[in-house]
Amino acid sequence: MNKKEMVNKTILDITGGKEAVAAVLGMSVDSFNNHLYEKKGSRFFSVDELVEMADLMNTTYVAEYFAHRVGHLVVEVPNLAEFDSVDMFxxxxxxxxxKGMLDKTIEEAKADGVFDTEERKAIGQLKREYQAMFEAFMLKLDVLYAETR
Known part of the structure; x- marks a missing residue:
């Protein structure tokens, strides 16, 4: 995803669209568009403005954009407040x-020798879900079995 797509995805579901986001950022819609398309001498949005948009819409697109640029992933941090061995199980x-669903989806997609767009999308979604769940599992494992100090 490029930076313009990131902003458009970030504001897609907000009531009021660009107008609402522009108002929160203290700019007109024209000014917002100038920043988005880098026209009339306007720079792209600052990191602070992007963070404000992400906070307003409660999305991870901004984090995902920057993480992807440096070869990283964004995963949700699990709530570890009340955690025990049953939760771990x-x-x-x-x-x-x-993992089983991911393996099955990959095997089914390989059947014709080509991953089409829908298959790639399904595999990508399951892969992200597995990676996030694995990270949560490892964090929980550490909380449950960490040496007390």
Whole structure:
């Protein structure tokens, strides 16, 4: 995703669209568009403005954009406040279930020798879900079995 797509995806679901986001950022829609398309001598949005948009819409697109640029992924941090071995067991089962779905989807997609657009999308979504769940599993594992100090 390029930076313009990132902003457009970020504001897609907000009521009021660009007008609402522009108002929150203290600019007119014309000024917003000038920043978005870097016209009339306007620079692209600052990091602070992008963060404000992401916070307003509660999306991860800005984080994903920057993470992708440096070869990283964005995963959700699990809530570890009330956690025990039963939660760990459930997390492990869910991790294995998603891995199984990912493996099955890949095998089915390989059947004709080509991954079409829909297959790539399904594989990508399951891959992200598995990676996020694996990271959550590892964080929970550390919380549950960490040496107390």
């Amino acid at each position: 459930d997390c492990h089962l869910q991790l294995n279930a998603v």
